[in-house]
Amino acid sequence: MAITYDVVRQVARDLYGWSLKKVPDDTLDALAEARRRETNPTSQRTLDFMQAAARAAEREDRHACSDAGFPTYFVKIGTRLTLDGDIRRAFVDGFADLVETIQPPILKFITHPLTLERSYTGKDMPIVSFDVADGADYMDITCSPKALGSGRWADLKVFSYPKLADIEGYVMECVMEAGSQHCPPVVIGVGIGGSFDNAAKLAKMSTLRRIGTRHDDPMVADMEERLLAAVNKTGFGPMGTGGDTTALAVHVDYSHGHGFVPVAVCFNCWINRRTAARIHDGGKVVRLE
Amino acid sequence: MSDGSPPDLRRLTLPLSRDEARSLKLGDTVILDGEVTITAGFPTHQRMAEALDRGEPLPFPKAGSAFFHMGSSCRAEGDRWVTNYVNPTTSTRFDDTMPGIIRRLGLTATGGKGGMGRACVQALRDVGGVYFSMPGGASPLLSIGAVERLETAWDDLIEQFRLSRFRLEGFGPVTVAIDAHGNSMYDALQGQASARMPRILEELEQARQASAARRAKTAGDGR
Numbered sequence: 001m002a003i004t005y006d007v008v009r010q011v012a013r014d015l016y017g018w019s020l021k022k023v024p025d026d027t028l029d030a031l032a033e034a035r036r037r038e039t040n041p042t043s044q045r046t047l048d049f050m051q052a053a054a055r056a057a058e059r060e061d062r063h064a065c066s067d068a069g070f071p072t073y074f075v076k077i078g079t080r081l082t083l084d085g086d087i088r089r090a091f092v093d094g095f096a097d098l099v100e101t102i103q104p105p106i107l108k109f110i111t112h113p114l115t116l117e118r119s120y121t122g123k124d125m126p127i128v129s130f131d132v133a134d135g136a137d138y139m140d141i142t143c144s145p146k147a148l149g150s151g152r153w154a155d156l157k158v159f160s161y162p163k164l165a166d167i168e169g170y171v172m173e174c175v176m177e178a179g180s181q182h183c184p185p186v187v188i189g190v191g192i193g194g195s196f197d198n199a200a201k202l203a204k205m206s207t208l209r210r211i212g213t214r215h216d217d218p219m220v221a222d223m224e225e226r227l228l229a230a231v232n233k234t235g236f237g238p239m240g241t242g243g244d245t246t247a248l249a250v251h252v253d254y255s256h257g258h259g260f261v262p263v264a265v266c267f268n269c270w271i272n273r274r275t276a277a278r279i280h281d282g283g284k285v286v287r288l289e
Numbered sequence: 290m291s292d293g294s295p296p297d298l299r300r301l302t303l304p305l306s307r308d309e310a311r312s313l314k315l316g317d318t319v320i321l322d323g324e325v326t327i328t329a330g331f332p333t334h335q336r337m338a339e340a341l342d343r344g345e346p347l348p349f350p351k352a353g354s355a356f357f358h359m360g361s362s363c364r365a366e367g368d369r370w371v372t373n374y375v376n377p378t379t380s381t382r383f384d385d386t387m388p389g390i391i392r393r394l395g396l397t398a399t400g401g402k403g404g405m406g407r408a409c410v411q412a413l414r415d416v417g418g419v420y421f422s423m424p425g426g427a428s429p430l431l432s433i434g435a436v437e438r439l440e441t442a443w444d445d446l447i448e449q450f451r452l453s454r455f456r457l458e459g460f461g462p463v464t465v466a467i468d469a470h471g472n473s474m475y476d477a478l479q480g481q482a483s484a485r486m487p488r489i490l491e492e493l494e495q496a497r498q499a500s501a502a503r504r505a506k507t508a509g510d511g512r
Contacts, residue, residue, distance in 0.1 A: 183426055236478055
């Protein structure tokens with residue numbers, strides 16, 4: 001049996017709705033760990049408040065943040081499944097369903113980039129990115145709504161034959177530029193290499209990786225570890241009012257490319273919105289996060 | 290007061306008197322009562338600035354009052370507007386217009402998240418006002434203290450962009466991040482991070498060398 005438009009539409013709606021009201025478990029664990037380590041009394045209070053707010057959002061079915069952002073979906077389609085209906089359209093309609101039904105209502109955040117007019121719909125909205133999973137008989141969908149607070153500080157620079165020091169220095173420049181403003185403690189995604197667009201996607205996908213995991217390549221895993229230590233030495237702290245934890249994680253990924261090396265850096269705020277589900281061929285839905 | 294905050298925090302009523310504002314120190318964490326005007330709108334700020342430039346009165350905020358950068362959603366219950374949620378937005382977005390708004394209205398309190406630029410800090414010092422940092426992404430708790438929307442103005446704008454006057458009761462905790470004497474926690478932390486950066490980059494270099502040496506050793510052992 002095929003995966004249908006109706007199932008994808010419902011999953012698209014549900015994933016976006018869940019992501020607004022539940023801080024992921026790995027993120028809650030990381031916040032608790034940050035609180036255990038924190039030495040600054042103001043930051044201790046801020047971390048206590050963040051954890052209590054996250055618990056309240058889930059318990060009371062409320063939005064963690066008033067800025068619902070806009071939905072972005074990452075879809076992996078198994079090569080051994082069949083699809084039935086307009087799958088791209090299912091995401092558009094699922095988003096529209098959410099706007100109609102979610103309580104409390106979300107505000108208008110979809111912004112025309114040229115006129116700055118706001119609405120609930122728009123060109124290319126939601127942002128959906130498709131990939132294939134060789135040999136799989138399921139479709140994985142990850143939803144990660146992006147709001148203004150942390151979205152605004154992403155950056156990309158193209159280097160020629162950079163040294164590691166150049167790349168890491170640039171990451172630190174981005175951290176300094178964002179300073180106190182991206183709702184820290186953040187998850188930082190760094191994408192290196194490939195083409196311009198590929199590096200940006202690697203960075204974004206890296207923010208979706210579970211906190212506490214390390215890159216398979218020991219050289220990159222070391223880079224993640226030392227960059228996280230470096231970022232946390234800056235002292236911006238939770239909500240940027242000082243403290244020991246400015247980032248919960250730094251996740252790095254790379255692609256081979258040519259001599260030019262694009263480096264992209266992006267941030268997820270402390271609520272680190274992310275949900276995922278797997279739709280098996282035949283329509284069975286399993287929530288992954 | 291919402292859970293997650295200690296019960297012994299100082300409570301202040303908005304609007305603050307200028308003396309109260311000047312008595313606050315960086316890092317003071319307080320709970321707020323009283324009335325505040327909020328908006329999350331960039332066009333709202335432009336409209337405010339243009340009206341003030343023309344010498345026209347604003348519906349609110351009034352002179353000497355409190356004006357925060359927050360978005361909001363409300364629902365009608367009888368003849369009252371009850372809060373669905375509020376949450377701060379990034380204040381630096383309004384850095385171009387806020388110095389004029391602070392000065393012309395003599396705001397004793399403003400707030401949001403992420404801080405404000407130097408010109409805003411100067412304006413707050415000149416008029417005797419403070420900036421409160423609110424936790425972003427903590428909407429369920431912060432919203433409890435924003436008990437009621439009293440009125441809105443400029444209703445041609447979308448809900449979160451309108452000027453909205455709220456009654457607060459046990460709102461917070463919020464942290465004094467810019468005081469009325471020209472001190473900014475954000476400037477201080479940016480300066481501190483800049484001062485630390487040479488050392489941080491040096492330690493990154495040492496860690497890179499240690500990592501490379503480890504990998505070389507592993508490769509050697511495997512040979």
